[in-house]
Amino acid sequence: MVAKIANLTENTKFFLFFITFAAMKLSVIIPVFNTEDTLARCLDSVIGQQIAGMEIVLVDDGSTDNSPNICSIYAKEHANISLLHQPNKGLSEARNAGLRIARGDYVTFVDSDDDLPPGTYRALMAKLTARPDIDFLEYPVERRGGTTPFRLQLTDRVYTDWQTYWLKTQAYTHAYAWNKIFRKALFEQEMFKPGIVFEDLELMSRLLFRCHCIVTTAQGCYHYRFNPHGLTASAGALQMETMLRSHREIMKRCCDSDYFGHVLNIQLDVYRLGGPLLLAEGMPYKGGLKPTLYRLFGLKSLCIVHKWFWKIRRIWASKGCKVCASGQRRTRESVSE
Incomplete structure (x- = not known):
């Protein structure tokens, strides 16, 4: 079979290439940066999906380990893998680069340390x-x-308006890019914003308004590998502020008590970390202790109290104890995992 393929004329090879990509349905964009230990597992899981009309777009974002070589090997072995090398620009720019060359009617994103079941x-x-x-x-x-x-x-379930999807499923708690397949036309005017953390949420705060049919399903699964040292896990005031601003844009068009409580907690953390007050005063939503205190005393007073509460928690922790939400005290050793 290999010999027969090698003997094909250049015109025949071009014809087969054209037929393959003319019917392209799904583009899987995988940004890569220094993930030599997990990259092969990730690629094998995507290649193993074995669906017709799928291309894989690898964007090597200036890796300094063996990741570029791994990408090159896979690109040579699989005709449906495209490989782009670029200087390190960050996750958003790598995804955007993949979007620009993607040929599919639909696009999805996979991080190079994650994988998918067959x-x-x-x-x-x-x-x-x-x-x-x-x-x-x-x-x-x-x-x-x-x-x-x-x-x-x-x-x-099928949602014919984005507001119902966002509030009823509490989608604001799982606004990830990688567990979704998007119609590529959505990205004709919107792309990932470079240089920020929580870029998925920021993008969703703009894409949502263009969506008229959103579907959730119990089928399939995305295997996310948690990184305790990642930027998201160690976000500071500026990063949390980016998240809060994204939520604030969505809240201008839809909100309920649960969503407000979620965003209020983010505002409290932003202020505690030295960031500004961004939520409007006098929001009418009820439910829970913090929203009640917010309505009674105002946002700034609640933020100040919350900040002092965290200082007290740090004092307790420095003495070998932690204050739990239940009000009980446990030694540091008893809660370590």
Whole structure:
């Protein structure tokens, strides 16, 4: 078979290449930066999806380890893998570079330290093919690593307005880019903002307004590898402020008590870390201690109290104890994992 392929004329090779990519349905964009230990596992899991009309777009974002060589080997062995090398510009720019050369009608993103179980994309693409009006499809997530198991469970449901999807599923708590398949046309005017943390949420705060049909499904799964040393896990005031500003834009168009409580907690953390007050005063939402204190005493007073509470917690911790939400005290050793 190899010999026969080698003897094909250049015109025949071009014809086969054209047929392959003319029918391209799904582009899987994988930014790569210094993940030599996990990259092969990630690529094998995506290649193993074995669906027709899928391309893989690898964007090597200036890796300094063996990742570029691994990418090159896979690109040579698989005709549906495109490889782009660029100087290090960050995750958002790497994704945007992949979007610019992606040929699929749909696009999805995979981080190069994550992976997918077999059959995930086949089930998801069947749903998208059955309903061409879907703007994006979201599927479950399972976290690998860390001390606490986590799985995002979703149900099979169609949302014809983004507000219902955002509030009823509490999508603001799982606004990830990598567990969704998007209609590529959504990115004709919107792309990832460079140089920020929580870039997924920031993008969603702009994409949502363009969506008229959103589908969630219980099928498939994205295996997310938790990194306790990553930028998201160690975010400071400026990074949290970016998150808060994204939520604030969405809150201008839709909000309920649960969502307000979620965003209020972010505002409290932003202020505690030295950031500004960004939420408007006098929001009418009720429920829970913090929203009640907010309505009674105002945002700034609540932020000051919250900041002092954290100082007291640090004092307790320095003395070998932790204050739990239940009000009980436990030694530091008893809660270490």
